[in-house]
Amino acid sequence: MKEWDEKESANGMEMDVEARLVRELRQLDREVPDEGSPGLSELEGLVRTVQARQRQALLRDLLLFWGVAALVLGVVFCAAAFALVPYLAAQLLVTVGAAAACALKLASGRKAAAHEQE
């Protein structure tokens, strides 16, 4: 019975805190004026400025991507044109290396799955 009373009193106190919180914060909502907010035209200006900045950043990233891609392709074409044998050897090495890495990864995955089943 005592335990039940304590529980009831704790619940009652929690309700009091909630009620006080809500009451005073509602008062705050009423007392804070809305006038300080920016006007429609100011917000429209802000939206246009942020959108323009985003477009510029996107364009810069795109140009950077194309620049790096053109550089890599240029190097590859130069290598293929002026030193065909080393170029082909490098291609072969990269392909074999990638295949070996894939095979190793696959094998380790299977091993882990078998270990889990055990």
Place this chain on the structure above:
Amino acid sequence: MTDSSKLAADISMGSREALARKGSPEALASLLHEHYPFLKKYLIKLTLSLPHAEDLAQETAIRAIEGIRSYRSEAKFTTWLLQIATHAFLDDRRKQDRRSRWLRAYRDSERLRLQQACPGLSIELLEALEALSVEHRAAVLLKHYYGYSYEEIGTMSGVSPGTAKSRVHHGLARLRKELDAHEGMG
């Protein structure tokens, strides 16, 4: 009458949200204008400072403009805006905590100014709210003042619903303890 105010008068909320998602500056400005006071008042309760709430409201508006394409109409625009504001507040406070102690003194003076601006708000409640961690304060406000569910609070704060529930529970318990301590002193 500006383009945005004409737009607000002419079309419904849902169509404005759709237009804003497509990148219409007028529709987005009109939505932000309509919700700005609500957003600012939420941030005042979180930060307990008028100028800080103003700064964060602007930061939230910029983040909302940048991320409008990620807004999905399943959630209310206000819920989405409060989510951005909560993240902006938590990010800002984490940065602030790494800085010097004078910021704490500044926060104390801002709290006093807020109480002077809103006499209906007691200094005890403001101090009790300030004593909560920022995560607990946000969770208690979103649950008990704005009436959001634990799932929504979790989404807004970037945690699971269980964590949100625990934050609300512990936040409210701490708030009660702080208020009791103030009453004991009184």
